[in-house]
Amino acid sequence: MFLQTIPYPQLRLFFDGMLCMMALYALFSFTQHRRAIYWQYALYILCMIITFYWDDIDYGKANYLPGTNFKVVIVESLAFLLYIRFAVLLIEIPRLDPFSNRVLRIMTIIIAIEMVADLVLYLTDASNLIKSNNYIIFRCVIAFGALIVVPRILKLRQAAIGYFIAGSLFFVLGCLTALTINFIPAVFDRNPGNALTFPVTFMEFGVILEVLCFTLGMSVKNRKNELEKIDAQDQLIEQLLENEKKQSALMRIRDDISRDLHDELGADLSSISVMSYAAIRQMNGQESGATDTVNIIGETSRKVIARMREIIWSLHSAHDSVTNFSFRAKETAYALFEHQPIELHLDFPPEEVDSRIPAEYRRNLFLVYKEILHNIVRHSQAQNVYISLCIENDYLDLTMKDDGTGFVYRENKSSGNGLMNLKQRTSAFSGKFSLESEPGKGTIVNVKCPVTPGSDTI
Incomplete structure (x- = not known):
């Protein structure tokens, strides 16, 4: 076997060098990631190196008993503490298994x-037998706890x-092998020319394999953490993009409100102001027709109020249900056709519909509906006018049909500004x-608007 040809001192130096390099790697990782698991991992490796050095000395003593060297026991116990802490941080035991964390x-x-x-026992200078028994009892208790947790x-x-368990298995196998060969002195005679005759060789080799597995485990965990960070960043970017879309929608709504206030209400309010001065002059006897002017002012004021109500209704969040839209659509149709020689036929859902129209859609949908009704009245x-409304395949389906004169219309051909605007x-x-x-x-106009489930179904 290859290891049999290597002198023990050279193999120990090689193994110690490997462990020191792994400890340095852990320290460098700590400087980059600033996570406690790395410096604890490096300190654990250092404790094992020191333990192997003292164990090598103790194994050469006559009548050797485990646990009699106070320094070895303390450093070894510190290594176990770091080992437990390492397992807690690597596997996230407190979050995944609180019971094991308590154990x-x-x-x-x-x-x-x-x-x-x-x-x-060290300060009272107790016998080696008492020290060894104390050591063995506590180690058995620790082993029992490990049998519960693993x-x-x-x-x-x-x-x-998987890497943690494999590493722990290599460590246990190395320790068991070292413990076993202590009882076969004829074969394991600690010959400096044969590294396999020393118990520490197997212990240190087991720890090296353990450290390699732990390093791979930390790499896998770091990779998982990086992927989670990437996913979190992607979700954040997606949320930011969604917020940007909502912000753009709000800006468009603000622009629409500003345009509507200027176009629909500005001119009417200006005319009210002009006509009020005319009415004052007429009532002062300078001109005639004061009553007609006041009537025009009243009519214009009512138009302004009606349009203002429509704008407020289209923006209010409480009016986003299909049922509320249906009620508003009926009200608008009745008011528009009240003094027209046209018979109105409505086919709306008889019960409340558990769907809602998004706020950014509702205003434009109502304006389209209103513009179509005005076109019917004017042209x-x-x-007879037939208006029907229903919900099909997550769409609000609004159909308006009249038996009027109709007109020549071809799809994909140039049309007037009114149709382009619709x-x-x-x-x-x-x-x-x-x-x-x-x-x-006659003419049939169909408009479909996406709807979403109502609040009770979200």
């Missing part, structure tokens, strides 16, 4: 009690667990607009 805390307290007991850890779904010369407003709420008309056969 590990108890094990930590037991190790601390053992260190105090060893100090007392099976529970195996059930956790963590990528680093259709119809005797199509643009429909596109603004991601809707669908269709129109069918022929001379003498």
Whole structure:
């Protein structure tokens, strides 16, 4: 075997060098990541190197008993404490298995009690047999705790667990091999020319394999953490983009409000101001027709109030339900056709519909609906108008049909500004607009608007 040809001092130097390099790697990782697991990991490796050095000396003594060297026991106990802490941080035991975390805390307290007991035995100069028995008892208790925790850890779904268990297995196998060969002095005679005759060779080799597994486990965990950070960043970017879209939608709504206030209300308010001065002059006897002017002022004021109500309604969040839109659509149709020689036929849902129209859609949808009704009054010369509303496939389906004169309409052909405006407003709420008309056969206009489930179903 290859290791049999290597002198023990050279192999120990090689193994110690490997462990020192791994400890330095852990320290460099700590400077980059600033996580406690790295410096604790480096200190654990250092404790094992020191333990192997003193164990090598103790194994050469006559009548050797484990646990009689106070320095070895203290450093070894410190290594166990760091080992437990390393497992807690690597596998996230407190979050994944609180019961195992409590067991590990108890094990930590037991190790601390053992260190105090060893100090007392050292200061009182107790016999080696008592020291060894004390050492063995506490180690058996720690082993029992490990037997409780390890099976529970195996059930956790963590990528680093496999590396941790494999590393721990290598360490245990190395220690068991070293313990076994102590009782076969004829074969394991500690020949300096054969590294395999020394117990520490197997212990240190087991620790090297353990450290390699732990390093791989930390790399896997770091990779997982990086992927989680990337996912979190992607979600944050997606949320920021969504917020930007909402902000853009709000800005468009503000621009629409500003334009509507200027175009629809500004001129009427200015005319009210001008006519009020005219009425004053007329009432002072300078001119005639004061009553007609006041009537015009009143009519214009009512128009302003009606338009202001429409703007407020379209913006109020409480009016986002399909049922509320249906009520407003009925009210508008009745008011518009009240003094017209046109018979109105409505087919709206008889019950409340548990769907809502997004706020950024509702205003443009209502303006499209209102503009179509005005076009019917102005141009259709119809005797009957049929308006129906229903919900199909997450769309509000609004159809308006008249039996008027109709007109020549061809899809994908140039059309007037009115139709272009209707199509643009429909596109603004991601809707669908269709129109069918022929001379003498009336007109059918269909508008579809996306809706979302109501608050009770979200």
